[in-house]
Amino acid sequence: MWKAMAAALAGAALTATPAAAQARLFAEESEVAFTLNAPFNRLIGGAERSTDPYPAVLAMGGQSWPLQIAPRGFTRRTGDLCTFPPLRLDFDKPAMAGTLFHGQNKLKLVTQCRPQANYEQMLVREYTVYRLYNLVTPLSFRVRPARVTYHDDDGRREDATRFAFLIEHPDEMAQRSGLKQIELDARRVSSSQIDNEGLVRFALFQLVIGNLDWEYFAGPVGDTCCHNAKLVGREGQTAGLIPAPYDFDFSALVDAPYATPPEGLRVSGPHERYWRGHCRASAMAPAAAAALLAQREAFAAVIAGEARLSAASKREMQRFLDGSFQMLADPARLTREISAHCR
Numbered sequence: 001m002w003k004a005m006a007a008a009l010a011g012a013a014l015t016a017t018p019a020a021a022q023a024r025l026f027a028e029e030s031e032v033a034f035t036l037n038a039p040f041n042r043l044i045g046g047a048e049r050s051t052d053p054y055p056a057v058l059a060m061g062g063q064s065w066p067l068q069i070a071p072r073g074f075t076r077r078t079g080d081l082c083t084f085p086p087l088r089l090d091f092d093k094p095a096m097a098g099t100l101f102h103g104q105n106k107l108k109l110v111t112q113c114r115p116q117a118n119y120e121q122m123l124v125r126e127y128t129v130y131r132l133y134n135l136v137t138p139l140s141f142r143v144r145p146a147r148v149t150y151h152d153d154d155g156r157r158e159d160a161t162r163f164a165f166l167i168e169h170p171d172e173m174a175q176r177s178g179l180k181q182i183e184l185d186a187r188r189v190s191s192s193q194i195d196n197e198g199l200v201r202f203a204l205f206q207l208v209i210g211n212l213d214w215e216y217f218a219g220p221v222g223d224t225c226c227h228n229a230k231l232v233g234r235e236g237q238t239a240g241l242i243p244a245p246y247d248f249d250f251s252a253l254v255d256a257p258y259a260t261p262p263e264g265l266r267v268s269g270p271h272e273r274y275w276r277g278h279c280r281a282s283a284m285a286p287a288a289a290a291a292l293l294a295q296r297e298a299f300a301a302v303i304a305g306e307a308r309l310s311a312a313s314k315r316e317m318q319r320f321l322d323g324s325f326q327m328l329a330d331p332a333r334l335t336r337e338i339s340a341h342c343r
Contacts, residue, residue: 025100026142026168029131032100034060035149036087038069041156047071047085048078058089058101065099067091072108074220076249081258082113084150089166108167109148113256120163122254124308125317127165129209129248131306135298136205136291138177139198139232139244142168145308163308173244174232182231182241186219189226191343193217195233196281198242200288202229203277206245207337208292208324210252210271212261216243252320273324279342285335289328296325 025032038056046052053068071077071085087109096102110126113119130143149161170181184193191199194216206214215227225231228247233240250259252271259270267274277285303309303317327333 024102025104025166026144026172029145031145031147032060033147033149034058035151036069037151037153039154040150040152041154043069043071044084048080051077051088053088053090060100063099065091065095065101075258076113083115084111084113086111103172104169107169109146109164110167111148111164112162115160115162121310121313122249122256123163123165124306125254125313126248126251128303128306128309128317129251129253130165130167130246131302132209132299133205133245135295135302137201139173139179139242141170141173141244141246167246170230170232170244173230177232179232179242180235180237182233182237183224184231184238186223186225186227189217189231191217191278191280193239193241194231194278195240195242196284197288200277200281200284201291202243202245203275204285204288204292204328206251207273207275208321208328209248210273210320210324211248211250212265212267212270212272212274212276213247213250213259214245214276253317255316271320273327273337275338275341277338277342279338282338282342285338286331289331289334293325293328296321 036056036058038054043054051070051072053070056067056069057064058067068090070088070090072088073086076082077085089107089109091101091104091107093103093105096104110123112123127143127145130141133140134142144166146164146166147161148164149159150157151159174181199216202216206212213227214229216229216231217226219225219227226243229243229245231241231243233242248254249256250270255271261267261270261272265274299321300318303314303321306314309317327337
């Protein structure tokens with residue numbers, strides 16, 4: 001039912017939105033190259049303690065624009081895991097009119113955690129996981145690959161050019177389906193407020209990619225719901241909400257060396273195929289599994305066609321997905337997994 005609603009609302013939204021206002025940045029998958037000029041030595045040195053913004057300049061194609069950039073995230077920023085933090089880019093929205101960043105304000109830039117080649121592969125793998133979920137539902141975050149040169153304005157660091165990717169803003173992602181991002185207090189959301197179909201689709205995809213680092217009705221104290229997910233629905237809606245996941249670096253498909261399982265979950269490791277969905281929606285799992293199985297060849301094509309992935313990364317990602325699809329194709333096995341662990 002929600003599919004028909006979303007489709008109808010999406011059509012109305014597209015009709016009502018002027019072409020010039022529609023986002024250009026996430027309409028393509030080609031790699032965009034730009035330079036960020038900022039006091040990176042100070043930003044990186046203080047990232048563990050502060051997310052305060054710094055003045056910066058983005059240069060691209062012979063033009064430049066002022067913006068604010070800040071370190072963001074938690075695990076990658078504070079866990080002594082990365083030598084370069086993820087970034088938030090805060091544009092002057094009017095100044096970006098008519099550019100590739102038209103209509104953009106606050107964007108997440110996912111950066112390379114460490115300079116070694118295996119960390120670049122991890123980043124490309126995570127970018128690819130976002131693209132896989134794009135095949136599953138339009139209520140998913142689009143991403144745009146980038147080749148970013150980081151220039152330290154203070155001259156304390158050498159220039160570094162590395163792969164990165166930008167993540168679509170939650171408001172823009174929801175608007176594409178005629179919906180809104182619904183921000184609720186992370187401690188005041190119950191599982192009954194989550195749409196059953198959206199819940200099962202979300203949890204099943206996380207099972208398939210081997211990711212345990214998420215929660216769709218809770219989050220950090222004082223923050224909005226949820227942990228590595230955003231909720232979308234109609235304006236003013238507080239039930240039937242649909243979760244959209246992000247941050248897949250703890251998944252088996254990314255295979256980050258710092259990934260750990262959530263506290264209190266009895267699993268052998270961070271990449272175990274483990275059902276974390278709720279029992280009340282389990283009856284919808286067979287249909288959701290069939291829908292995911294129908295995407296098996298499309299998933300394989302995305303991985304095979306990602307030129308930035310090494311041959312080893314492609315083999316490892318495909319091997320894990322093959323095991324997951326074998327589970328989905330075995331109704332008895334999937335039912336046992338869900339019955340054993342559903343909440």
